[in-house]
Amino acid sequence: MASPPEQVARPATIRDVAAAAAVSIGTASKALNGRGRMRDETRDRVLAAAERLGFRPNPLAQGLLAGRTYTVGLVTGDSYGRFSIPVMLGAEDALGAGQISVFLCDTRDDPIRERHYLERLLARRVEGIIVTGRRTEPRPGIGHDLPVPVVYAMTQSTDESDYSIIPDDRGGGVLATRHLLATGRARVGHITGPEGFQAARERAAGLTATLAEAGLEPAGEILFGEWSEEWGRQAADILLHAAPDVDAVFCGSDQIARGVAETLRERGRRVPDDVALVGFDNWEPMALGCRPPLTTVDMNLGEIGRLAARHLLDAIAGEPVPSGVHTVPATLVPRASTRRSI
Amino acid sequence: MASPPEQVARPATIRDVAAAAAVSIGTASKALNGRGRMRDETRDRVLAAAERLGFRPNPLAQGLLAGRTYTVGLVTGDSYGRFSIPVMLGAEDALGAGQISVFLCDTRDDPIRERHYLERLLARRVEGIIVTGRRTEPRPGIGHDLPVPVVYAMTQSTDESDYSIIPDDRGGGVLATRHLLATGRARVGHITGPEGFQAARERAAGLTATLAEAGLEPAGEILFGEWSEEWGRQAADILLHAAPDVDAVFCGSDQIARGVAETLRERGRRVPDDVALVGFDNWEPMALGCRPPLTTVDMNLGEIGRLAARHLLDAIAGEPVPSGVHTVPATLVPRASTRRSI
DNA sequence: AAGAAGTGGGAATACGTTTGCGCACGGTCG
């Protein structure tokens, strides 16, 4: 194992390298960056010295000169992190590949903290900002006329001129419903989260539209409630009472689906034989722990983050900034809870 | 709403401020930092100009001069994030309060990527590094003789001279067991994750030691398996067969506990009346979704992160760096699954 | 009124890097 160079005290500067290679600072710089013309022997001597001294160019000095910092800010509010974390990691992935480093800021959904972090990021001369948060109603933008581009990921700005990228909830609903129809179901119920959530409304809309195409209607009322297992358990009973012949339930989240699965089992309905079940989120610990494992819709959160990051990179590179809300297609993950009953 | 200053094109520099206030750059700097002596009128004029131009000192220039960057690196491997995220946010919280910004790096548990990110962080002249990851066996250190202090949080370095801070798994086991004993249980089984995990072994050790103090032994064998609901379901049957008179089960994770709860219910054992149940992690969606809601042990992950950060700050400030492994006490979160049977 | 003491502010330098410009040297050709 090659032990790192012995410059523990003070990092080597290009001046040290130049001195060690007996050239001027300028020549050393050119050698290291392959810019000017010089004898191979000279270049090699500089490179060897740099290697020996463990030289790394000081990015502060580079940034100061170039007027760039190669950093962006990642502002998150969803402290719980279940949704924003995959987005963050996706973004970090795409940015890291572009030699851009990411400043992490957790606002805890506090506008004061958000403002504070925004100031700090701008002071640090980040070249762009990604705002991510929990999926809910559109939120006010982080600021107007900022000197850097901003992209909203997994959350949506109320400002039309901002660029937001969110999951295709409606498309996810369509996907789930088509899958249920394809496995021979026709009486599909829907249990989901609060009607106040745009995501819940969109998913429901995807369901009803797809059913309508097939000349069908949802089984029973669409049940808006909470994003919890407990609500899933309660609502399943309501649904069984309102539409006893239901043969499939599309749930607005995996948690709700688990609650539904439990009630169904206790009421003697077999999953998937009697009733097929589809969740939403592909939250693996939930979906895989379910009995039977849950067919569910994956929002491709990582992809959302990656796309947001790539878009931000484009904006930083000076490409014209589009605006509005864009969506990333969801994916269906089939598991045992919708296996075709023979 | 005060709209931000109109310097969209290029951030104002201290030169602009000095010109606007009709003083020299040096004087402007002194005015802004309250250093030299000057007439109040002059100082006010500079401050007003700075305010008007929306001046923020360029941290690159400051860092270059001061030899400091006021940044640290946060290296995480646990892509799944359930454990490392709260740690990260806790750390970010403590560091942010100290005007330190955090570079986020996700290694995805890939040593190559880790090495790569380490290089990049050092190149960026971070002043310290926090390494966090999924709880498992101790891992090799991130590097030796690094020019900056490193703290391991929620993961443990094999290098004795490194500083690691992890949850007190043993203490958590003690806490859970005492709680069960206090609620009148005496035949306590234990179902947990793979024996390869130090965390699993420690929790088990906490249990057996506490039982021994009371002159008791675990009910049945300690069942090592997986961190999954499915294992919880299987193991509960094994336990019921081996020790039919079991009146409490301490589980190594909330997921396992949920599986156990399900099997217990299906076998006609009431929770908590017949069998009390304690989980581990306080993973709220799991613990609250359980029927009944789960008493569990909270590892105080945020606190681990905060402590790691504070420790890093101390090290950066030059205080002597202790070494070895330190633990953060766990907390018991009582819920319905251990409610005292009257 | 002249010297001393003190105050306000400017010039210069440093941090580490990049880059345009120019100089010296050697070789080639007329």
Place this chain on the structure above:
DNA sequence: CGACCGTGCGCAAACGTATTCCCACTTCTT
């Protein structure tokens, strides 16, 4: 043998800020 050209490298400016030193001017003292 002199003019010209290309190669190889150094010099210096620039990025934005903080700080030290020093100078000029005001004010007080005798």
